Amino acid sequence: MQAMDSAARHTTALSERIRAAAHDKTPLRIRGGGSKDFYGLKLQGELLDTRALSGIVSYEPSELVVTVLAGTPLAELEAALAAQGQCLAFEPPHFGAHSTVGGMVAAGLSGPSRANVGAVRDFVLGLEMINGQGEVLRYGGQVMKNVAGYDVSRLMAGSWGTLGLITEVSLKVLPHPVAEATLRFADCSQQQALQHLNHWGGQPLPLNASNWLQEDAQSQGTLYLRLRGARAAVHAACLRLGGELLNAETTAADWRASRDLTLPWFAARAADHCLWRLSVPATAAPLPLPADATGPFIEWHGAQRWVQAPRSAAATLQQLAQSVGGSASLFRAESPHQISGISDFDTYAQSSAAGRTSAQIHARLKQAFDPSGIFNVGRLSANW
Template identity: 60%
Template sequence: MDAALDAVIGKVRQAAARARPLRIRGGGSKDFYGQRLHGELLDVRPIAGVVDYEPSELVVTVRAGTRLRELQALLADSGQCLPFEPPQFGVGSTIGGAVAAGLSGPARASVGSLRDYVLGVQIVNGKGELLTFGGQVMKNVAGYDVSRLMAGSLGTLGVIVQVSLKVLPVPPAEATLLFDLSETSARQQLNRWGGQPLPLNASCWADGHLAVRLRGAQAAVAAAARSMGGQALAPERAERQWPALRDQALPFFRLAPGEALWRASVPDTATPLNLGPTLVEWHGAQRWIKATPADATHVREAAARAGGHATLFRGGDGSVPVFTPLAPALAQIHARLKHEFDPAGIFGPGRLYDEF
């Protein structure tokens, strides 16, 4: 065990003994996300570096404080990638923070979510114990899948110190097509394409324009581009636009004073929610909406009617919950899990919900 990990374990044990809250932090690029930040800072950036990477096995094991950019560069040297495209929101974004946030990028609807690629984790629990779950192969789970439970936990269950992830080869071909369509027409067209053997990878609709990214074999991408039509986007522009969408650097995501960014997760067949300026991703399943925190009831009721839920992603003022309140039975499960991993309640109290 090295000095950096020893220091984290020691700090957790001290905090537990004194019932002193801790706020786990990597690069801090997602500090905006969640209900509130509370507790003494526990910096995991010193726990960094690649533990094991064998390209032929399509698995990488990396320590949590490793920067995403460094990991992506390593994978790119072997022609591989993190297909779920974790948002970075800043140069200091770490792989541990990415897993803790559980966010996936533009390709999520086609390739799966971040949690689908988590094979194993090593964490420090609320007692200061170093625990390992999962492993480095795909079929390694017997019983409760704790590794994937850490995805989206926002540091409320334990300190993620090491992660094993499945990686994939970079597709040999890519093309982006543009179409002028209304939101309803774009959704209908995406649903039609979804029923065909096309290499759809990502989509984005905003302000009357639909962009569709194709990825796959050279012949498949070329054939799809011919059959789908539209206008081809220059590769150098596409290389800028999709990462900008992933990291919310497009003009749409600029918020005016008092404005908030809501994330609605709904079935991809849901009709337009008509709640304000909207950007649609994931072939219709993820909808970014500009409204205000005061619109919480209206936004959440509309998302629920469509069969989904809504999160106050950015711009909250503390007056409304960031995450949709849990049903009593589900809240009880969350509380029990929290108590098992963090009996003293020291990890990020109130980050997910006020109760825990």
């Protein structure tokens, strides 16, 4: 009860500060642990820290639902779930020890198992937020339905704090898989890996995550495949697919490193290269990358491809991704202390009719939730 009273006081204080900022047209920068400050066009405004809103409000393991305050450390939530044999199945990246639950939802980023289990937004059941007028609003199946037709609780996933301040979120959780195995397929070219993944994806196999990379110039490449599910299903899949069965303890650490982009492939990035994220159809063929690019590092069964390339490669990478029906965005800048500085949202909006329509919808949503334009100004778009 005391924790709930404390949360209510902090929420009231934040609401009052936002109301005053809206009146004075003072930009506010929403920030939890700051683990994702590397992403976006720019960071500006008075800091609005969410970390005082910390703690698990309610947790019903038998119902597979947890409600958490937004400033709660992500590691703390995962530890509480693990104690009950449960987890966040979408494996949210941490990018640092101070990552928070609110930041996880606002960023909308998912880990290696995204292609199999779904994204962050698929696990958001409801939330409480403060809009740009200082109003505390609740959305979700148990509370209210947005009359405009939007599932607002899921709309906030990936909004990067541009629509409002998340104060509390309810999430669906899942039991830890009963069995897990990682298979390694050496001397596997990119083309072969994509063919394997597309073929296996159409079969009743417990595929959960995959990585492909060329670890050195002498090899064609290596495909790593993670299986999760019932013991019989995982065992049968291992026998059927072949490959080399790897040590479970070692691979657990490797998959966490894959989640947080700290594998040696990412750490070896050249000083003048940025990290680019290409989102493409899983069935897309290997892309002819620029000569000065390194990669790709492929995950999500082919749908997410990381490339290391200089900033000057922006147009080429965007054209390549768009040619197969995807998109490219600058995820990390050259320096770890620098934000990306490219408005990928605006670039997408200018590239096609669909992009322009999407931008118009986003602009209307921004006007509805933050009419004074005070939240995370310039984070996603140069225009708001």
